[in-house]
Amino acid sequence: MKIGIIGYGYWGTNLVRNFSVQDGCQLAVVADSRTERLDIIKKNYPSVRTTTNADDVFNDTTIDAVVIATPVFTHFELAKKALEHDKHVLVEKPITSSSAEAQTLIDLSVKKNKVLMVDHTFLYTGAVQKMKQLVDSGDIGKVNYFDSTRINLGLFQQDVNVLWDLAPHDISILTYLINEKPVSINATGISHTKNEIENIAYMTVNFQSDLVAHFNCSWSSPVKIRMTLVGGDKKMIVFNDMEPTEKVKVYDTGYSVKTMEEKQRLLIDYRAGDIFIPKLQTSEALSLMAKDFISAITKGTKPVSDCYLGLEVVKILEGAQKSIKQKGKEILL
Ligand SMILES: NC(=O)c1ccc[n+]([C@@H]2O[C@H](COP(=O)([O-])OP(=O)(O)OC[C@H]3O[C@@H](n4cnc5c(N)ncnc54)[C@H](O)[C@@H]3O)[C@@H](O)[C@H]2O)c1
Incomplete structure (x- = not known):
């Protein structure tokens, strides 16, 4: 299973570190609009592709799942696009800026039969x-x-x-x-x-x-x-x-x-x-969270931090x- 991560800021750094070593998945690409952040990926993870455009991740049909670690106001549009492109989605907390947006994503994930999970790390x-x-x-x-x-x-x-x-x-x-x-x-x-x-x-x-x-x-x-x-x-x-x-x-x-x-x-x-x-x-909690996401995709298990809990929050x-x-x-x- 191939994973793309969008957003390599403060928290994205921890997500990249954890997903790059998980069994059952390969971190294939990292997107960030800031090139200086991508330079760090090129240096530390030379086998991982980089791009400044999140659309490159959505349009790549070899990518199965997308992790979104960008500011909250961008979560909805990015997660929606990812689901529309038939990707499983893990989005940072809080899932969206409104419950209507969260409900739209949940409905779309059900329609597409894709995992939608939120990183409530605690x-x-x-x-x-x-x-x-x-x-x-x-x-x-x-x-x-x-x-x-x-x-x-x-x-x-x-x-x-x-x-x-x-x-x-x-x-x-x-x-x-x-x-x-x-x-x-x-x-x-x-x-x-x-x-x-x-x-x-x-x-x-x-x-x-x-x-x-x-x-x-x-x-x-x-x-x-x-x-x-x-x-x-x-x-x-x-x-x-x-x-x-x-x-x-x-x-x-x-x-x-x-x-x-x-x-x-x-x-x-x-x-x-x-x-x-x-x-x-x-x-490490984040490693267990990453495992939970991979298991939800590969084995169909119910994640602890699922999208319904994200909506309640x-x-x-x-x-x-x-x-x-x-x-x-x-x-x-
Ligand atoms: N689970 C936790 O405990 C925890 C902790 C901290 C932050 N977070 C969450 O992580 C998310 C990111 O927070 P942060 O502190 O890392 O922010 P940040 O500003 O440090 O990083 C965000 C990164 O996303 C990039 N970005 C923004 N829009 C983009 C786009 N459209 N395409 C590509 N790249 C884009 C920015 O260039 C930046 O590098 C937020 O949702 C925040 O709530 C979660």
Whole structure:
């Protein structure tokens, strides 16, 4: 199977490195509109063809699959063209800039019978795989809340706000871990620059049940925090991605509530037990993601990070954007 990669910028570099060594595929061509980027490919991967024109990749009938690692606003047109030329497609996160575009790509991939997958890399990390096991096995009980903080002194983007930049990671983790679909969103955000692109945003995702998910994203924090809490009614998970090794800790912590009916008072019994640090798989997430794409094409397996999950992520981002522009109004999904 021959693969072409479009976009050899920051993230494309990691994709080229991973796809160039995968079994079951040959990285045949890399396209980037900047010739200086292609010079690096020529030097480091002499057997890989290069082109400044993505159409060369689409028109090459020997190419079976295309990986798209260009800026978000270009994803839709490039992925659509690739599918129209009968290629399997892996597109960087978020899949598109709107849910309508994502749905169009999904319909086209079904019609063409081609794999359409999104690179939500976090889903392939040892930490998130372990969290999925802990949730699915019932070890932590019924999930009551999901709370994520992704803040640092970040690079202010010119085209997307802080939620579109940072939250796709956390929303993909939420969507992967929780089988229930969200019903509505409230979000607020603020821009401290003249371009009205929010650099701080807070989003709450509401569900039919009493589960709640909250996201705090910022490019304006003096400290870097990458922390997700998943609170079950039996145990609670803390995923601290800044920890070099012990990223996931499971707290045997909880509480039980009794109501004194005559006085309508709550009696809370607290429990603080052991803390367990599970062993995590250490393979590079991006390599596992590349394997998942190849397997979906060659064996017909269902990818972890499929296009339907990609669509859910964009729906939530879109809802949040609407809510921010209406000062936090609840937006039904
Ligand atoms: N999965 C992750 O964890 C992760 C991390 C970072 C970025 N990303 C995603 O990767 C994508 C790219 O981000 P980046 O930070 O690498 O951007 P970047 O600007 O560093 O690289 C994009 C590259 O695409 C090239 N390009 C743009 N339009 C093109 C076209 N039509 N044809 C050929 N080349 C074109 C540019 O010249 C540039 O080299 C984005 O969608 C981003 O969200 C994902």
